[in-house]
Amino acid sequence: MTTTQPVLLQNLNNAVLTLSLNRPERLNAANDELLHALTNALKRAEADAAVRVVVITGAGRGFCAGQDLAEVQAGGAQTNFSEHLRRTYIPLIGAIRGLLKPVITAVNGVAAGAGASLALSGDIRLWSENASLVEVFSNIALVPDAGSTWFLPRLVGASRAFELMAFAEKVNAEMGLKMGLCEQVFSAETFAADVQAYAERLASRPLNALSLTKQALNFAQGNSLDAALDFEAVLQQRAGDHPEHAEGLRAFAEKRKPEFGKL
Template sequence: MTQPEPVLLSKTKNAVLTLSLNRPERLNAANDELLFALTEALKTAELDNAMRVVVITGSGRGFCAGQDLGDVQNREGSTNFTEHLRHTYIPLIQTIRGLKKPVITAVNGVAAGAGASLALSGDIRLWSEHAILIEVFSNIALIPDAGSTWMLPRLVGAARAFEMMAFAEKIGAEDGLKLGLCEQVYSAGTFVDDVQVYAERLAARPLNALALTKQAINFALGSTLDAALDNEAVLQQLAGDHAEHKEGVRAFAGKRKPDFGQF
């Protein structure tokens, strides 16, 4: 019997690529196969000029329930957590954060453990009203990984992040929006369509400028103000030399909507 693909790919004519984690019977708990497939799909998306925005979501009623512990425990000997993370989650999160295209994480249900880290890793985070985020690691006496200790404090502050992690607190959509864990919350019944509309709006924006903006933000998060200012000056030249900028100026002068999709 043929095994289902761990990640489903869906491309639309409006330049949006949707990657759906496809282990719905396990609430999309991640095993090596899924993590490798998602990382490779993202790398392929980088090279696909027809796709301008990437959406990561989950099949079924969950986004990602975190690491499939059964998959880890099936390995011989004791678990080498360091090796596992370096082999799977670290390259995945690095790929998302370094992708030269906007990445939307569309959280349709529970996002727990490493699944919470994945949910937080998007440039934009859109939640269903049924979304739940939980840093569940402390329940099994582990620390948050896959980037949560870097991402969550930057969104909610160090003390609030520690509290969420220490008590494995469940955060629903309403609180997630208040805390800044997501940018929009949509009705479960219209979630897929609402995410698509949002992604298409983003795909119509200047892709090169957005890629440089993402690069600038990533740099600034770990730099001084002076270094960030200097980096902005360098990247602004790259943006200004691009055909997108010239189109934007022409459109402004002609009082028309710019066509950034041609680049």
């Protein structure tokens, strides 16, 4: 157990919930306590109507240095990796992708191993100029996990993903932006403020429509065009029946900015 309580620092500001991984002395290397706390915090965010956007970032100079191997291997040489993943990372990544609110991963420093998977799992990825990402698994003869084999090739292509994984090649912020691993890179000095401002802009958008959009994108990743078209039609009806749509139409007619956050 860590001495710091809670493991995650939580702050709600203008409908934006910021969750900070809080093991800065270990570059936020993940242990069971941190992983379970983050998963539980995401579940609470889902149920909290005051939360419209969730930001995941790291305390100190790192985002997440990956799994704390000392904890996983505490039981001896015969580590049950499968059981550990099913108990920790699989529920966490599922909570992020299933959360019906936008999730921003704000990568303030190194994201390595499972920390790279976490960095890639957001709906939007914002990086500090000091950020870096490395699929470090092959350095210890392990397979990328926690979703990296799903996220990374969809962003950079299968061959480039394999190369990054095979050589554990570090990607800096400039490279990450060019490769499409992040949507924005901000100055390290103003990173927290820039992320907050970006998240607040996102929070002002129509939450129901964004939730349905996230569902549509998740569905389209594993289905045919015909199935995606049908699913879009179902979701479009839900969007059209929601008060957000009526507010959008009123605002358009009145030539003003829609106030989705007040609905």
